[in-house]
Amino acid sequence: MQGIPASAGVALGEARVVFTLDSMAPERPISTDEVNREHQRLDTAVEKAVAELKEIRERAGKHAGGPVAKIFDAQLMIASDAEFLKSVKEQITARLQCAEGVYSSLVSENTRSLRKSKDSYMRQMLTDIESVSKKVLSHLTGNGDTADHPFPPNTIIVAKRVTPAETLRFYERGAVGVVSAEGSAHAHMALIARALYLPAVVGADRVQNKIRNGDRLIVDGGLGKVFIKPDDALWESYQSKKGGDSLESIKRLSGLDKFPPVTTDGHTVELAANIELPGPRDAELSERNVGVGLYRTEFIYLQSNHFPAEDEQFEYYDNIAEQYAPQKVVLRTFDLGSDKYVEELQPLPESNPALGWRGIRTSLGSPPLFKTQLRAILRASTRKNVKLMLPFLSDVGELTRARRIIKRVMVELQREKVDFDTDIEIGAMIETPSAALTTDCFAQSAAFLSIGTNDLLQYTMAVDRDNNRVADLYRMFHPAQLRLIQMTIDSARKRDVPVTVCGEMAGDMRAVPLLIGMGANGLSMNPASLYEAASVISALSMAEAKAFAEETLRAATVKETEQLVDAFHDKLKSRLTGVFSEHT
Numbered sequence: 001m002q003g004i005p006a007s008a009g010v011a012l013g014e015a016r017v018v019f020t021l022d023s024m025a026p027e028r029p030i031s032t033d034e035v036n037r038e039h040q041r042l043d044t045a046v047e048k049a050v051a052e053l054k055e056i057r058e059r060a061g062k063h064a065g066g067p068v069a070k071i072f073d074a075q076l077m078i079a080s081d082a083e084f085l086k087s088v089k090e091q092i093t094a095r096l097q098c099a100e101g102v103y104s105s106l107v108s109e110n111t112r113s114l115r116k117s118k119d120s121y122m123r124q125m126l127t128d129i130e131s132v133s134k135k136v137l138s139h140l141t142g143n144g145d146t147a148d149h150p151f152p153p154n155t156i157i158v159a160k161r162v163t164p165a166e167t168l169r170f171y172e173r174g175a176v177g178v179v180s181a182e183g184s185a186h187a188h189m190a191l192i193a194r195a196l197y198l199p200a201v202v203g204a205d206r207v208q209n210k211i212r213n214g215d216r217l218i219v220d221g222g223l224g225k226v227f228i229k230p231d232d233a234l235w236e237s238y239q240s241k242k243g244g245d246s247l248e249s250i251k252r253l254s255g256l257d258k259f260p261p262v263t264t265d266g267h268t269v270e271l272a273a274n275i276e277l278p279g280p281r282d283a284e285l286s287e288r289n290v291g292v293g294l295y296r297t298e299f300i301y302l303q304s305n306h307f308p309a310e311d312e313q314f315e316y317y318d319n320i321a322e323q324y325a326p327q328k329v330v331l332r333t334f335d336l337g338s339d340k341y342v343e344e345l346q347p348l349p350e351s352n353p354a355l356g357w358r359g360i361r362t363s364l365g366s367p368p369l370f371k372t373q374l375r376a377i378l379r380a381s382t383r384k385n386v387k388l389m390l391p392f393l394s395d396v397g398e399l400t401r402a403r404r405i406i407k408r409v410m411v412e413l414q415r416e417k418v419d420f421d422t423d424i425e426i427g428a429m430i431e432t433p434s435a436a437l438t439t440d441c442f443a444q445s446a447a448f449l450s451i452g453t454n455d456l457l458q459y460t461m462a463v464d465r466d467n468n469r470v471a472d473l474y475r476m477f478h479p480a481q482l483r484l485i486q487m488t489i490d491s492a493r494k495r496d497v498p499v500t501v502c503g504e505m506a507g508d509m510r511a512v513p514l515l516i517g518m519g520a521n522g523l524s525m526n527p528a529s530l531y532e533a534a535s536v537i538s539a540l541s542m543a544e545a546k547a548f549a550e551e552t553l554r555a556a557t558v559k560e561t562e563q564l565v566d567a568f569h570d571k572l573k574s575r576l577t578g579v580f581s582e583h584t
Contacts, residue, residue: 002471003204005224006185007193008526010241011177013154015215017208018162027101030092038092042085042099045139049079052135056165060192063168067278067299067316068195071164071188074125078132084110100140107133124187131163150174156217160208164188171196177219179226181207191299193221195277197528201226222504223471250284252531259289261537263516263545269537270522271530272328274502278316281527282323291327293524294389294450294502295320297334297373307369313376317386325383330427330450330524333373335359335391354464359392364401374409381421389427389450394434396441402426403445431455436484439491449492450524453503457481476505477561482514482553489519500524510565512536513572517549539575 030038053076061069084106091102107129114126156177157170167189170178175198183189183202193200199221211217211228218227218238227234253259262268272293273285285292300316301307308316321329336358363370377388390402403426413420428435428442431452435442442449453476458464460480463473475481485501492499498521505511507525512533515523523533548568555561 001204001207001210001226001228003179003201003207003224003226004183004185005222006183006187006190006202007178007196007198007200008222009177009197009199009528010221010238011154011156011199011217011219012235012238013156013176013217014152015158015211015213015217016151016155016175017211017213018157018159027095027105028098030096030098032096035093035096038099039089041140042088042092042103045099045136046079046085048139049132049135050076053079053132053165056168059172060168063171063196063280068192071191075128075132075165078129079136100137103133103140104137123184127161127163127187127189130161131165134163135165156219158208158211158217162189164192167192167198167200168196171198177217177221179204179207179211179217179219181205191277195279197281249528249531250281250288250290253288253290253534256531256534256538258538259534261534263537263540263542265541265543267542269516269520270500271533271537272330272500272522272524273527273530274507274524275527278320282320285527286324286327289327290527290530291385292320292324292329293500293522295329295331297331298336301334301336307372310372310376313373314379317377317380321380321383321386325385328385328387330387330389331377331380332389332391332429333360333363333370333377336362354458360390360398360402361392363390364398364405367405370405371409374406375413378406378409378413378420378424379418381424382419384421384423386421387425387427387448389429389448391429391452392431392455393428393442394432396438396445399428399442399445430488431459433460433484436488439488440494443492443495443497446497448498448500449488450500450502451485451488451520453481453485453501453505455503456484457505460484475558475562476508476511477552477565478558479553479555479561482518482561485515486518486549486553493519498522507533509533509536509572510569513540513545513568514549514552514565516540516542517545517547518553535576536572539572 053072057069057072057076060072088099088103088106091097091106092099095102111126111129114122114129117123151174153174155175156179157175158179160180161182162170162178162180167178178193178198178200180202181204185202187202190200190202199219201219201221201224204226207226216229216235218230218235220227220238230238260268260270272291274294274296275282275292276296277299300313317331320331357365377386380386388406390399393399406426410420410422425447427448427450428446429450429452430436430439430442432455436456439449457474457476457478461473461475461478463470489499499519500522501515501520502524506515506523507529509529509532512523513536516537525533552561552564555564
């Protein structure tokens with residue numbers, strides 16, 4: 001089944017189908033003498049739900065970090081809504097119906113318009129309301145699965161929908177993956193799954209009706225695919241890929257002789273992590289002297305569906321910079337739009353958002369929001385370990401305009417006598433063919449470049465990788481993609497501008513020798529891939545990698561390039577016994 005990628009990683013295991021109660025609670029009649037008792041039952045249920053949500057928020061902070069824990073603040077406000085609870089009590093008195101029946105009925109009435117809305121913010125609000133009401137009703141009725149015993153090993157949850165709290169609870173009980181029929185890649189449930197590095201696929205149509213308890217499953221969260229009852233050959237092929245990004249995979253870095261890694265002929269390759277959400281893994285990476293090549297700042301918006309004020313943003317960025325110092329941290333400005341629809345920026349959805357108002361376009365089109373973020377990032381740069389990167393550039397004029405705004409913000413801060421790094425490096429992401437083809441122009445004013453291979457491939461091949469009909473055309477080793485990458489690196493090298501490769505390709509062990517051989521100065525990847533990448537680089541000579549890259553770039557078809565990279569990877573695996581035992 002093809003769904004929507006929600007949290008990268010691969011899970012192999014057996015299905016546990018979880019059904020949710022969609023029908024309203026029964027409206028049991030009561031007498032006038034029972035009204036006060038029903039009011040008290042409602043108060044008690046709400047108190048228990050609030051206490052439960054506070055406990056969940058605390059556990060979320062422990063497992064996934066403070067920003068994720070804040071997701072539950074909205075649910076606490078919903079649970080404690082005094083006006084709504086007052087109306088429930090009034091209707092209990094007027095209708096002479098039990099608390100659970102009236103509560104359920106009023107929730108349904110109040111969310112009717114939300115159910116019809118296509119706006120992402122409204123749909124997230126609906127999810128939060130349903131999550132809270134489910135908790136309150138479970139305490140009123142005594143129903144619901146409240147068990148907290150561990151799942152059997154390799155359990156994969158399958159459900160119509162999964163709430164943020166359920167995601168955390170499933171993780172704590174040992175689930176290795178989640179599949180749901182509903183949801184989006186940027187819902188709170190997906191954010192928590194990514195923070196926990198729990199592989200997840202959402203939007204798999206009626207998946208809860210197509211899978212039975214005990215079915216063998218493969219969940220590929222990066223591709224959004226769910227394989228039901230896979231044969232032994234497919235199962236074995238995925239065994240080496242299983243897992244998300246766990247603390248254990250990061251801790252393996254301590255066993256390396258050198259980090260950053262050095263090739264056998266003395267060439268150092270910088271490796272860094274791609275980070276989507278602050279959390280416990282930041283401390284583990286920092287402790288091992290790993291920097292951040294791509295810190296996605298969208299979490300600030302997505303966790304609360306609004307843009308925080310400057311001081312709140314500064315607190316996030318400053319904590320990140322402090323956590324990693326003296327290692328470098330590349331903070332990418334908001335890359336919103338496209339699949340991360342933001343009603344606050346664009347009231348009407350676009351017919352083709354991937355080619356619409358996203359990335360740097362939304363920032364330049366919303367100067368107050370852009371300046372607020374820039375001020376916060378610059379204020380957090382005083383340790384001189386912060387770099388600033390601009391996403392989704394398609395024309396060098398966008399970089400010029402952005403630099404002018406950055407300069408104006410710097411002047412404002414100087415007038416206000418606010419400290420910041422006046423020499424902060426400003427980089428550009430190369431993730432459109434137009435940017436790749438004009439890299440020489442970008443290299444004249446950018447301090448560094450980062451190649452975003454995911455979008456570059458999508459736009460080069462004109463392929464929506466979430467569209468199952470054309471997904472087979474999304475091939476990272478296509479000659480056109482490889483030649484654009486090589487062209488970018490060569491153009492940047494002429495002006496002595498360093499180039500890092502980020503995106504899925506940088507963390508693919510088949511691609512690591514190729515990208516190094518092409519001349520990339522560094523790779524930024526999912527933290528789970530760092531140990532394997534460092535091991536591969538340490539076993540290579542730069543001369544060998546260059547020869548491999550030259551041979552691959554001469555290939556005319558994707559079939560030829562894939563055969564070459566697979567053969568080279570097999571040769572490496574024979575040298576590095578045990579390195580690929582957990583991840584690939």
